[in-house]
Structure formats: C-alpha cells, structure tokens
Amino acid sequence: MNFSSRKSFHAALQKRGLDCNYPTFVKIENGDFFPSAQLISQMAKALPANWSEELVKSYARTQFPDYGYLFPSERPARTSKPPPHAKSPTGGSARELTKRQVAILSRSIAHYHLFLMLTMARRPLPRKDVERKFKRASFDKILDDFQDGRILIENENTLQLQTTEWKFPSSSDDSGLAKTYRQFDEWDLQFGEQFGFETLLQKMMIRRISPRYLSLIQKQLEVCLDLVRTSDELESKHNESLVQVRVQLKSGVLPG
Numbered sequence: 001m002n003f004s005s006r007k008s009f010h011a012a013l014q015k016r017g018l019d020c021n022y023p024t025f026v027k028i029e030n031g032d033f034f035p036s037a038q039l040i041s042q043m044a045k046a047l048p049a050n051w052s053e054e055l056v057k058s059y060a061r062t063q064f065p066d067y068g069y070l071f072p073s074e075r076p077a078r079t080s081k082p083p084p085h086a087k088s089p090t091g092g093s094a095r096e097l098t099k100r101q102v103a104i105l106s107r108s109i110a111h112y113h114l115f116l117m118l119t120m121a122r123r124p125l126p127r128k129d130v131e132r133k134f135k136r137a138s139f140d141k142i143l144d145d146f147q148d149g150r151i152l153i154e155n156e157n158t159l160q161l162q163t164t165e166w167k168f169p170s171s172s173d174d175s176g177l178a179k180t181y182r183q184f185d186e187w188d189l190q191f192g193e194q195f196g197f198e199t200l201l202q203k204m205m206i207r208r209i210s211p212r213y214l215s216l217i218q219k220q221l222e223v224c225l226d227l228v229r230t231s232d233e234l235e236s237k238h239n240e241s242l243v244q245v246r247v248q249l250k251s252g253v254l255p256g
Helices: 006-015 022-030 037-046 049-063 065-070 099-105 109-119 127-131 136-148 175-194 211-229
Strands: 152-155 158-161
Touching: 006 022, 006 037, 037 049, 049 065, 099 109, 099 136, 099 175, 109 127, 109 136, 109 158, 109 175, 127 158, 136 152
Parallel strands: none
Antiparallel strands: 152 158
C-alpha cells in the first residue's frame, strides 16, 4: 500500500470502513490521541493481513505492558517512546505505591532489592531462579510480605509484580518517607554489587573550573541521563542489558 500523503491514506481507510475523521486520524498518528479498540479493529480490517496483525499486537502491547512478551513484533526493533502528553483511555500512568507498601519494601535490603529485580523483569520469573539470589530463610517471608501488601503475584511457581509501572509517593510533606527514601538511596548503591554487575566506568575528579562552565557540565550530564532513560527498544525482548548509573555533581568553595 503506497500513498502520496497521509490524507490519501486516511481516505483509503475510510473507503474500507474506518469511522474516523481526518483531524482525529492526524492526532492518532502524532500520538496526541489514544484510539479505542473499535477504531483499531476498523483500521486492522482495512489493512493487509501482515499490517493488521502488527497493528493489533502493537495496540495490545500498549494496553498490557506487563504482558508485552505475549505480543511479539515481526518488524525490526526501533527505539520509541510515546509523547508525554498523549491521552490514554486507561490513564497510562504508573500505579502509586501506598505508604504501607513502601513500609514493606523498607523492612530489609532484601525486600527492596527483590522489588527492584522484579520491576526489571520482562516476563514472569521462575521462582527457583529468583530464590537463588536470596537467602532461603528470608525469601519465603519476603514473598509473604509482598503478597500481603498486594505487591506481588505468585502463579504456578512464577513471580511477577502486580504491575511493573510503579511510582513512589511524594515525600515533600512527610519526614518519615523522606527518611525511608534516604535509606533506599543507600541500598541502590549496593544493588549492582548484590547481583554482580560489572563496573564499566568509575571516575572521580576535583578541580577548579570557570563558573560559566558549571551549568554547561550540568546540562551535559542531564543529556546523558536522558539518553539512558530513552535507550530501551520498543520490543522488550531486545532489552538484554541492565545498567545502573549514578551521577553526583557537587559545587562548593574552598580557600585559595
């Protein structure tokens, strides 16, 4: 299917049963509007079989990110992120942990590290594979805590979080949470050591610089972190590597 313009493509789809006006179609293509399942079904029926299957799989992956491995793509992987302003019928936002759930994660470093490990998983993990990474005596207790707190699901000897899209509640008005998050920061530093991550780069530098370069250095570091945040592929099966990045830039004054 070759078309000279987006408008001609939309017209062809309309002739094949698409019930969607052109302005809405443009918003969908630009990522400003999330289509309904009915619209996707109409589009799929109007497209060739291989295109329609890919469209339906892509939509299903968006709707069920925790089960993306069930809808593999036949097309080459590409880096893609939905626009932050895109609308979704399900909200599309991460689920916020309750304070009780945060308290459960803070019970031990093993609780917290297991949570991080499972958030990185692309599919349910066999219990025996996860159990090898933790002490047996504490592992069963952690699973009980997670299930009691509605954090984890154990099904047929596999483990997965209720969702991989979690976010932590704000600590701006809660000194207790702020203290807990400082503890998490310390445990974050030990995560790579716990699971045997290889150190690829480690640098420390103290030097005097011109003040006009300070903001430039800060912006370049932020660009680097943005690159890390957007470096996963659309198809999770291609995201084989795990990285842990910690950047700390401090500025101060000394005599001399």
